[in-house]
Amino acid sequence: MKHADIIIIGAGLIGTSTALNLARAGKKVFLLEKESSACHASAVNAGGVRRLNRHFEEIPISVAAMEMWPQMSALVGSDCGFRSHGQVHIAPDENSMKFLTNRVAGVESLGFFHEELVDATEIKLLVPAYKGKCKGGIVARSDGFALPAVTLKAFFKTACSQGVEAYANSKVSSITCGENGFSVQTENGGLFESEILINCSGAWGGNIAALLHEHLPIKPTALSMMVTARMPRFLKPVVGVHGRKLSFKQMDNGTVVIGGAHISFLEMNKERTTLDFKEMRISASTVQEHFPIMKTASIVRCWAGIEGITDDDLPIIGESQKTPGLFHVCGFSAHGFQLSPMIGRLVASLVQGKKPELPLDAFSVSRFKNPV
Amino acid sequence: MSELRDIIVVGAGPAGLSAALTASGLGLDVLVLDEQPALGGQLYRNIEKANEQTLKILGSDYGRGRHLIEKFRNSNAEHLAGATVWNIEANGNVYYSKAGQSSEIRGKHVILAIGAAERSVPFPGWTLPGVMGAGAVDSNFKSSGTIPEGPVVFAGSGPLFLSTLGHMTSLGVEIGAVLDTTPQGNLLAALPFLPRAMKRLDYFLKGAGMLLNLRRLGIKYAKGINGYEAHGRDRVEKVSYSSKNGVQHVEAGVFLVHEGLVPRCDFTQLLGLKHCWDAAQRYWYPQINHVGATEIDTIYVVGDGAFVHGGMPAITKGSLAAVDIAGKLNALPLDSKTVTLAKLEKKLSSELDFRPFVDVLFRPRSNLFKMSDQTLVCRCEEVTAGEIRRAINEGCLDSNETKAITRCGMGRCQGRMCGSALNEIIIDELNRQPLDTQPLRMRPPVRNISLAELSQLSLFKNRVR
Structure with missing residues (x-):
């Protein structure tokens, strides 16, 4: 005892x-x-180390957490691989842009100013490899990613x-x-x-x-990811597209990590996940449509992690x-x-x-x- | 092509061909997927096109494949060449890539006959151009008749090492030196297994003949070698090697290394099957029963992918699995299944007479993985042994955790090249029993495919799980 x-x-x-x-x-x-x-x-x-596009209830905690990420070395003796290359959420059409405009107004009304509304020209500058539809988007410039x-x-x-x-x-x-x-x-x-x-x-x-x-x-859910072989550097911020299942980033070593909440099969009693390649096919199409540079990317590994999701x-x-x-x-x-x-x-x-x-x-x- | 087959065989070497022709002979619908352009696997590679000279040099161990392939050609089994399997699921779904197009297919049963690979052992200079696996050079000769330009230095141990050496001397390749790494105490340890092995006197005569031939040709042959390094600027120029006589050097145009064969476990590990550890040969192998069945009802493993036994036993192991599946699919009455399996098992047992002796005689040297901190272990992600040891000393407890922290095994090859070395370092640093360690987790695609190909993946219309 x-x-x-x-x-x-x-x-x-x-x-x-x-x-x-x-x-x-x-x-x-x-x-x-x-x-x-x-x-x-x-x-x-x-x-993802992201304040961008958070649920309003989570914003105060997320903003406070964000102040800790650049200080990780002092906190836990490692920078945790944190890179502050920004996060971008793209509006592919007018409706999404309207939605995001209202969102930023809402965030600002709570007294937070980390989400910035930008136009299509600025998105082009931030994400030159993006070739999908674009009417603008939102950016949190000091967001980024770390190594889990x-x-x-x-x-x-x-x-x-x-x-x-x-x-x-x-x-x-x-x-x-x-x-x-x-x-x-x-x-x-x-x-x-x-x-x-x-x-x-x-x-x-x-x-x-x-x-x-x-x-x-809490509903256990297996979310899929894939990673490519190293590619020449073409992307700095983490990118998502409004209304599309796409989360996309290039790591410092050149590999590209692709998420987007594509669901895998899950046998919770065995803790075993089996990738649903119908979903992975959709994911690959979505990536290609928005980033044609990725057509020749070589997929090295797909996997799924078990997350607890609430209603x-x-x-x-x-x-x-x-x-x-x-x-x-x-x-x-x-x-x-x-x-x-x-x-x-x-x-x-x-x-x-x-x-x-x-x-x-x-x-x-x-x-x-x-x-x- | 029909989406659901009775059996999908992965690999068209001795075990796969034998499984396929046995099963189709019993009336089952069989598809063989193989990544090579021609039938035969590694052992019988390109045999249908082999000329007389090649057949003479490679001898009856190779020539025997002609008969097997002829029988396969006359069977109803279907063969898809150039089809690289990159994912297998427990329900029998198999994903493969052929000519840039990926497709899904399903077997009521899947027989894995993917054979063995040369054990990958990092040493200083192993990434220099001109350093190759001896088995790979043998394969090149079979497929295209090409031979390495000397002086060729051989280092290593094991049956394939000796047979490649024999082939290369017969071909007149200029051999600079042969560095035999077989530990000298092995012979004594193997003696108890000698009487059973004597049934295969022909193997002994072959081996002795080859060694005599080396002497006759005046080739430098050094025994008891316990380490080597490759040196050179843009490619290998020199090999240094150590024994109890100290460190010596020899010039090399090509350096061929072979430290034994290990079962290819990528798919059995991907499927999460149980693996056992062979203490003599120091490798993982999937846990199977006497007919090659695994704990997943759909999945069978045969041939050297189940345990390295060589070509003849592989053929028998292939038939065993096919007969067992035929029983399950009601293509064979129970009594004739039982009789046939018993006959095959008896045959296999006699074919394995030689094996315990060989496995102990060619037990790898104990310092095989004792590499210096500077030695590169993971070629894809450029991780050294020192970085791995540091991560372990800072608290990583198994190979998967170490992989996540150091990126060793995270690159293009998913750890096929560095996985054994990584695990051996963990065994050493943490003083673990091999069975208490975990091999690297595999993830699909087991072979890289392009994003464009994945986006065009052809799937069943009605997918069931």
Whole structure:
């Protein structure tokens, strides 16, 4: 039997960042991971570091997180491969442009000015290789991308050096909640106790909640990506096209990473994803249509990562409605990567009973009907 | 072409051809996909066009393929040449590229007969032009009759090493030196397996004949070599090698290296099948049963891709899988299936008499992967052994994590060249048992295809899963 102040389930980036912040606040933390830290979406996602086009509720956290990204070396001893080449979201037609114009007005009315409305000429300058339709778009010039595996490793290493006790291959099999707190049992025979329990298990968030008979509306979804062999440098910012399933970036080494939320087949019980090549074909067509330079690009690898998606595409952050002392921090719906350094800070305050620097109320599980 | 076939065989070498003709002989609808332009795989490469001189030099191990291919030609099995398979799914879906067009096809069963590859071992200078696999040079000779220009230096160990050496001496290639890396203690360890192996006296006579021939030709033959490096400015000019006598040098126009064959596991790993570790030969091989069936009902593995046994056993292994599938698809009554399988298994067992002796005799040297920090391991992403060791010392625990951090194995070849070396470094640095390590995860496409080709991928109209 091992005892800590706080147990965190899930050593992805959200769990690790939370663990790091709690350890720095002097708490004893166990970080339980069913496999190894770098197994799933936290280490294999597209690595977008994006404030652009965020849900309004997320903007304050995203903007605060953005201030942390250029300072990563000081925070976790690695720049995490962060490159600030900007993010661009292109409006292919008048309707999209109208929509984006209204959006920027909305963002500005909240007091944020990172999203900039630009015309077609400016898009041409920013993304010369783009040959699709264009009526303008929006830009966040200091957004960019980072290297997920490197980021997770840096957070994990720093967390451990700050005293977090991480347990790999420790799949949680049962959780009981008594007067003295939580008792967590793992399949490999571990038994852990704490007053506070944080569910940071991403796509598995619903499974963990179910162990305490709580329903979380998180749908595991496998999102596909592909990467090409190195190409001559032709693109700096990360590019998306409004209304099209396309997310597109060229890394420093010349490889091009293509996403766009194309869904793979998923057998959650086996944690096995099978790419849907009908979707990959669509993805390849979309890329070619907008970036003809990509026709001859050589596809080296396609893969899918398992993400936890909620009905409204917003994460679930907050104390359980059913079990006091249990906190859910999961369901980031494929856009948690950029937020994670800030989420760790906010959740650390929240679970210590302090008021977080930024409000988290919008993410309470109570927003869903009949969640418990 | 019909979308659903009884059996799709991947690879047209001895195992694939045998599986295909056995299955089609039992009335099954068989399609063979093979990336080579001609039937025969590596062993029987280009044999239908081989001239008398080639047949004489390559001998009966090669010539035997003619008969097999003739039988295949007379069978009802269909063959698609130049078809490179780049993805296989557990439900039997196979994706292949032919002449720039990719298509999907499905087999009720898929027989993987993709053979073995030369073990890729990084050493200083291994990326210099003029440094090649010995087996690759043998293949070139089979396909186009080309031979390397000397002085050729050979380094390595194993049956294929010796047979290539034999072919090249018969062809009159100028050989600068032969550096035999077989550990000298192996012979003693292999002795217990000698009596069973003696049934194949012909192999011993062949090997002895070849060594005598080297002596007769006055070719420098050095035993007990435990390391080598290639040197040169724009291409290899010199090879240095070490033994207990210290470091020596020899001039080289071409440097041919061969440190044994390993099963090609790209597709079995892509499919997530269980793999076992062979401690003698130090390689992963897919876990199969006595007829080549895997834990996925659809998928069979035969030939050297299942375990490196050589050509004759590959032919038998191919037939075993075909007969088993014929039973499953009701093309063969149970009693005759049982009888046929028993006969084939007996045949296989006798064909393998020689193998334990060979596997121990040619057990790789223990320092095979003990490369210096400066040695380039991943050619695609230019990652050195030192960078890999640093990542491991900074907390990477397995090859996939190390790959994500260092990019070793992330390039065009998806780790086919560097995967073994990466895993061996992990075994060494973390003092792991090989079975406690994980080979690199494979992702489709296992062979690169262009984005334009993917956008034109031909798929079934009604896709079911």
